[in-house]
Amino acid sequence: MISVRHLTKEFKRVKRKEGFLSGVRNLFSAEYTIKRAVDDISFEVREGEIVGYIGPNGAGKSTSIKMLSGILVPTSGHLEVNGIVPYKDRKANARQIGAVFGQKTQLWWDVPVIESLRLLKDIYKVSDRQYKRNLEIFNDLLELDTFCQTPVRQLSLGQRMRADLAAALQHDPKILFLDEPTIGVDIVAKEKLRTFIREINREFKVTVLLTTHDMWDIEKLCSRMLIIDHGQVIYDGSVEQIRDTYGGSRTLVVELEEEVADFSVPRAELVKSEGRKKWFRFNRLEASPSDLITQIGGRYPIVDLTVEEPEIEQLVRSIYQGQGRRTEVM
Amino acid sequence: MRLFWSFTRQSFHSSAIYRFDFWLQLFSVFLMMYSVFWIWTILYHQRPGAFGISLEQMITYGVLGMALDTIFHPGRGPQMYIAQQIRSGAIDTDLMKPLDFHLHMLARHFGETLFRFSTLALPSLIIGYLFLDLQLPAGWAQGLLFVISLLLGFMVLFSLNFLLGLLAVVTLDIRSITWAYNGIVRFFAGQMVPLWVFPGFIGALAAVLPFKSIFYIPLSIYIGRLSGSEAWQAIGFQLVWICVLIPLGRLAWGRIHSRLVVQGG
Ligand SMILES: Nc1ncnc2c1ncn2[C@@H]1O[C@H](COP(=O)(O)OP(=O)(O)O)[C@@H](O)[C@H]1O
Ligand SMILES: [Mg+2]
Numbered sequence: 001m002i003s004v005r006h007l008t009k010e011f012k013r014v015k016r017k018e019g020f021l022s023g024v025r026n027l028f029s030a031e032y033t034i035k036r037a038v039d040d041i042s043f044e045v046r047e048g049e050i051v052g053y054i055g056p057n058g059a060g061k062s063t064s065i066k067m068l069s070g071i072l073v074p075t076s077g078h079l080e081v082n083g084i085v086p087y088k089d090r091k092a093n094a095r096q097i098g099a100v101f102g103q104k105t106q107l108w109w110d111v112p113v114i115e116s117l118r119l120l121k122d123i124y125k126v127s128d129r130q131y132k133r134n135l136e137i138f139n140d141l142l143e144l145d146t147f148c149q150t151p152v153r154q155l156s157l158g159q160r161m162r163a164d165l166a167a168a169l170q171h172d173p174k175i176l177f178l179d180e181p182t183i184g185v186d187i188v189a190k191e192k193l194r195t196f197i198r199e200i201n202r203e204f205k206v207t208v209l210l211t212t213h214d215m216w217d218i219e220k221l222c223s224r225m226l227i228i229d230h231g232q233v234i235y236d237g238s239v240e241q242i243r244d245t246y247g248g249s250r251t252l253v254v255e256l257e258e259e260v261a262d263f264s265v266p267r268a269e270l271v272k273s274e275g276r277k278k279w280f281r282f283n284r285l286e287a288s289p290s291d292l293i294t295q296i297g298g299r300y301p302i303v304d305l306t307v308e309e310p311e312i313e314q315l316v317r318s319i320y321q322g323q324g325r326r327t328e329v330m
Numbered sequence: 331m332r333l334f335w336s337f338t339r340q341s342f343h344s345s346a347i348y349r350f351d352f353w354l355q356l357f358s359v360f361l362m363m364y365s366v367f368w369i370w371t372i373l374y375h376q377r378p379g380a381f382g383i384s385l386e387q388m389i390t391y392g393v394l395g396m397a398l399d400t401i402f403h404p405g406r407g408p409q410m411y412i413a414q415q416i417r418s419g420a421i422d423t424d425l426m427k428p429l430d431f432h433l434h435m436l437a438r439h440f441g442e443t444l445f446r447f448s449t450l451a452l453p454s455l456i457i458g459y460l461f462l463d464l465q466l467p468a469g470w471a472q473g474l475l476f477v478i479s480l481l482l483g484f485m486v487l488f489s490l491n492f493l494l495g496l497l498a499v500v501t502l503d504i505r506s507i508t509w510a511y512n513g514i515v516r517f518f519a520g521q522m523v524p525l526w527v528f529p530g531f532i533g534a535l536a537a538v539l540p541f542k543s544i545f546y547i548p549l550s551i552y553i554g555r556l557s558g559s560e561a562w563q564a565i566g567f568q569l570v571w572i573c574v575l576i577p578l579g580r581l582a583w584g585r586i587h588s589r590l591v592v593q594g595g
Contacts, residue, residue: 006366069422070425070426071425071426078449090425090428091428091429092428094426094428097426099423101420101422103419104423105423106420106423106424111343112343115343116335118339119336122332123333123334123336123428124427124428151344273438
């Protein structure tokens with residue numbers, strides 16, 4: 001469905017001049033620095049997959065997605081989306097993909113959501129029947145009808161994301177690109193978005209490529225993930241494997257009833273302490289959260305607790321360490 | 331064509347939101363029309379016959395110019411939209427659409443202009459007609475030619491604005507340029523003062539620049555200063571500039587698109 005081979009993108013960044021008429025002078029400026037945002041990436045995505053595309057900030061995720069959407073032309077390499085080379089046939093590609101960029105909306109700010117959808121209907125030449133059918137689906141799964149008469153600027157972030165998803169999907173794309181679709185969204189709204197993404201993947205066989213900073217998105221949605229760093233793929237495989245190999249560590253955050261001195265718990269490491277709040281890192285395979293909670297709770301009353309998944313940055317670090325160890329053994 | 335209609339409909343849906351803003355704008359247009367009315371009345375009183383046309387014609391020219399400023403203000407074109415989309419990075423969502431970018435901007439801006447015409451320009455014109463001696467065109471033919479040249483004026487202004495918008499893509503900041511651009515356009519377009527009042531060299535310069543297509547030509551046709559073959563010549567002048575500016579804009583966009591950097595992400 002998606003095929004990417006040796007994809008590379010370099011940005012020429014102009015060194016900007018400041019001051020009077022800087023805009024005009026920048027036109028004639030010739031000083032550049034070159035930044036390789038995507039560096040020889042190769043991967044395949046099969047039809048019907050939901051693939052998590054993750055990596056630290058600046059890893060090159062958005063740049064890859066922009067190339068797959070036909071917005072950016074690669075510096076070198078080959079890419080194909082359902083048989084179409086996006087930058088060569090941008091319009092044909094646009095009709096078969098949908099995309100949501102978490103921080104940017106494609107809806108009109110001052111206009112009720114439904115009117116933006118109607119405009120997009122005309123732009124994508126969606127038939128009346130298809131439009132009505134999809135609207136029913138969106139009302140059903142996204143509860144679009146509860147806010148479709150509201151102008152976008154009055155929506156909550158979660159609602160706006162739902163509206164943007166509807167906008168990206170009403171022309172029945174085969175492939176959906178989601179660039180941080182859950183960023184800044186509260187937990188309940190996140191869960192709704194995830195359910196929806198899973199549903200359209202299952203029901204309509206939409207292939208999804210998703211970037212996120214939330215490991216829960218990956219856990220709940222993806223069977224496979226690609227981890228990239230500095231523009232290169234450093235992991236391509238199942239989510240379980242990465243969890244077992246590298247991501248075994250979890251953090252238990254407990255909030256105690258009153259402030260106590262730091263203390264230790266077997267099979268867990270106190271990594272942070274802030275008054276009544278303590279952070280314990282433990283390995284999933286060595287200790288279970290319920291054991292730890294019983295142990296801590298036996299000593300001090302607990303007010304609140306959460307178990308945190310490892311951060312993506314931490315995952316990336318442990319992948320590098322893992323590789324380092326392996327080469328040492330060899 | 332369907333696209334133009336869709337964007338127009340879309341623009342009308344943002345209407346009710348800015349009711350306060352609307353009254354404020356209408357009021358300020360009225361003030362400007364009123365000022366122009368008085369300035370010409372006083373000037374004609376002091377130097378009758380110095381401006382080549384009758385006071386009624388001049389007042390009509392000035393008042394109409396102010397009313398049309400609501401749709402032809404150079405600071406409210408597609409360049410503003412493009413600059414804002416570039417700044418926020420949302421230009422990605424525009425580039426993703428299965429639309430020709432130039433056509434997309436034209437349709438979007440056409441819709442907004444039509445919206446502003448019916449909600450701001452038209453009421454201003456009615457006020458001008460009722461209270462400020464705004465004359466009707468001499469005849470049907472005159473009126474029709476005026477509408478044609480107004481549409482062509484829209485195309486010229488759009489094309490110039492589009493080119494400026496492309497500059498925003500390249501330099502990411504056009505504020506200092508916009509400021510100068512707006513001044514130049516308004517001056518050479520003959521919005522406040524008809525071009526024949528300009529002195530020698532500046533008048534000659536204004537005569538060949540495209541800007542006069544925006545206000546001077548439609549307004550002069552309206553008041554009958556340009557009529558018959560002169561009016562057709564002026565319309566030909568507009569067409570020539572459109573034939574230069576549209577391909578220029580599309581060519582520039584093609585080149586810029588291929589080296590487009592999208593900020594942020
Ligand atoms: N338009 C651009 N011009 C110059 N550099 C860019 C541009 N877009 C992205 N970059 C750089 O490319 C790298 C990758 O960016 P991006 O793809 O946005 O990363 P991610 O989405 O993984 O956080 C970053 O170092 C970023 O600064
Ligand atoms: Mg990004």
